[in-house]
Amino acid sequence: MKAITENGHTITIDDQYEIRRGGEGKILTIPERPDQVAKIYLDPNVTHLGQAQKDALSVLDATYFVRPIDLIYQKKGKKANTQKGAIGFTMEYLPPDFVPLAALFKKNYCTTNQIDAGFKNDLIQQLPSIVDQAHSQDIVIGDLSGYNIMVNPQGTLKFIDVDAYETPIHTHSGVLFDEIRDYLYKGIVSKNSDYFALSVVVFNLLTYMHPFKGVHKLYKAMAERMVRKIPVFANDSNLIIPKCYLPVKDVALQQQFELLYVEGERFMLTVGQPVAPSVTTPVVAPATVTAGNLAVKEVYQPKPDEYIIRAVFQQNLGLVITNHQTLIYDTSNQGYVILKHSIASAQLPAYLPQEELEWFAGEKNILALYQGKLYHLLNGGGFQLISNFSLSAKARYKLIDNILVVLDGEHKRWVHLDDITKDFIRIEQTPVFVPGFDVFNGLIQNTGGVQYVFYHSGHSISTVKSALPLIASVHIQGNVGWVSYDEQLVGEVTRKYEYFSIDGLQMKMSGELLSGQRHFAYKATSPQAGIVFEPDDDQMRVRRSQDFKVLQSFDCSILTTESSLMSTQAGIIAYEKDFCYLLNSK
Structure with a gap:
């Protein structure tokens, strides 16, 4: 349909241009404005943003805040139908290299994308001043979570979901992610709650962990831990601390976290030059170790000045990419991983620089x-x-397995890596609306209010409609995977992770939840069933794909929640920054 902006410009609003949607609105590209998108509210009978709130938000610095630009109205003749209120608004269209800041809370993401302590410290320097800029205009952010702050590879920060902010003429709805809700003060949205939320974001960036996560033997709920003032660094024998946690080494900053989480004070963090968490000592192990009923063989142990950036293994072939070299392995024989080639920078032709190659x-x-x-x-x-x-x-x-999915221009392409004749590779090409695809959160297509996910079905890539109204991310191996989605109860939003299987043309949710992202491996035992290998701290959990119930757990001291597992003919490959191992049952 044709709509009209507050300044009288006609624009096209059409579901074919949808790129994503949230709980209250959908985001569409605007053909007439390639550098802007439109947020259109899903319920046309509810006015979410009016002129007064838009004007109140206009004082925010557009350098950091993706604020509303123009209100959008239904068109009545040649004019805007202002009597029915705005149906949405325009805002800046962020390029696809912007990702949620929450991605940087994960150690394996930072390693793969070579995000170092200096990059994070630059972000931490900026965050308090950006929040303070909003507060100086009597604006409260409210849902100040890592999902509502975007960052690009250059370190530019952009705050989104700005229309929900509290201003002098608009009260915040109170709908917040549970991870940044200040339960100690009953979840009341205020500048103080922003101080708490900001501290949680900074703590996550520095330590790879939420300050009130981990497992407490007596107090299971995160909210109860906040109220009882038991952060992850508390001296409490009932607290089980995840292996991914790296303590803050900056004394002044740690003292502020103690005042916030143990003493219950609320204030804006003062950030000088935070010292990065110390690098964990690389795991050093003999060529073969055992862990209970699990045999563990070393595939590659990085040298003291070396680390693994990424590993990719198929059934018969694999890669380990480090900051110094690329290692190629044969994994076609049960129980054995054989090094075929090691390629250092000096061995590459001059026109292929090692540090810029993607393998x-x-x-x-x-x-x-x-x-x-x-x-x-x-x-x-x-x-x-x-x-x-x-x-x-x-x-x-x-x-996706051995097919490279490419979205470029107006087409999607399946590039078959194993089908090469001389200098030609087999490519299947289909015209699509490319901006409607989300690659960062898995491979998700958003179109007309429906989401589709993609998986390797044997010889090609297949698609299946999401079983949920709205998913945030997906991770698939074979015909099984997990999706993340947001569950809202009485204004409290919780990010859930749930296993699913693909059966025919249906995504079947299992009801089995995970505590967070897991890079699991999947080994098919029949066309429709198989075994899931799930990493956790000091163990590998084994599930059957029919219902995702746990069959058994193997003790394995090298594994953490951040480990990536991949299934091969040789066995299960497990890797992190500091190790790569082959796992098999004894």
Whole structure:
């Protein structure tokens, strides 16, 4: 349909341009304004944002806040139908390289994207002043969570969901993520609650952990821990601290966290030059170790000045990419992982710089991506340029098993890594509305209020409609996976993670919840069933895919919640920044 902005400009509002949606509105691109998007409220009978609230928010610095630009009205003749109120508003269209700040709370994400302590410290320097800028205008943010702050690779911060902020003429709804709700003070939204929420965000960035997560033997709920003032650094014998936790080493900052979480004070964090958490000592193990009924063999142990950036393993072939070299492994034989090649920078041709290559593994082929071009690693060690493949600077892509899914221009492409003839690779291409795809949170297509997810169905990529009204992210191996979604009860929003299976054309939710993201492995035992291997602190949990019930758990001291597991013919590959191992039952 045609709508009209407050300043009289006609724009197109059409569900075919949807890129995402939330609980109260959908986000659409605007053909007439390529640098803006429209947020359209789902209930046209409810006025969410009026002129007065928009004007109150206009004092926010657009450098940091994605604030409303123009109100949108239904068109009545050639004029705006202002009597029915605004149906939405326009705002800045953030490029796809912006990701939620919450992504940086995960150690494996930071390692894969080489986000170091200096980058995080720069963000932490900026955050208090941005929040203070809102407070100086009598504006309270409210839902100040890592999901409502976006960041790009250059370290630019953008605060979103701005229309919900509390201003002198608008009271906050009180709907908040439970992780940043200040339960000690009954969840009341105020500047003080913003101080608490900001401290939680900063603590997460520094330690890879929420200050009130972990397991307490007596007080299970996070809210109860907040009220009883038992943060993760409390000296409490009943507290089980996750292995991913790295204590804050900046004494002045740690003292402030103690005042906030133990003494119950509320104030704006004062950030000088926070010292990064100390780097954990690399795991050093003999070539073969055992852990209960689990045999653990070393695949690769990084050298003292080396770390693993990423590992990719298919059934028969795999890669370990470090900051110094790329290692290629044969995993086709049960119980054995054999090193085939190690490629250091000096061994690469001058036109392929190691630090800028992105590597992909199929079942039989290894390819490297550089400046939009694919290079096939030949058996003799040379590289063959793939002549029928290229990417634009705006392309996005994701590897699903041995197929590289590419979204570029007006097409999606399935690039079959194991189907190469000389310098040609097999590519299936379909026209799509590319901005409607979310690659960062899995591979999700948003179209007309419906979400679809994609999975490898044997020889190609298949799609299935989401069983839930709105999912935030998805992780799939074979025909099983987990989705994250937000559950809202009485104004309290909780991020849930639930296993599902794909059966025919249906996504079947299991009811089995996880405590957070897990990079599990899946081994099919039949066309429709298999075994899920789930990492946790000091153990590997084994589930059956029919109902995701736990069959057994293996003790394994090297594993954490941040470990990534992958299924191969050789066994289960487990890796983190400091290790890569092969796991098998004895």
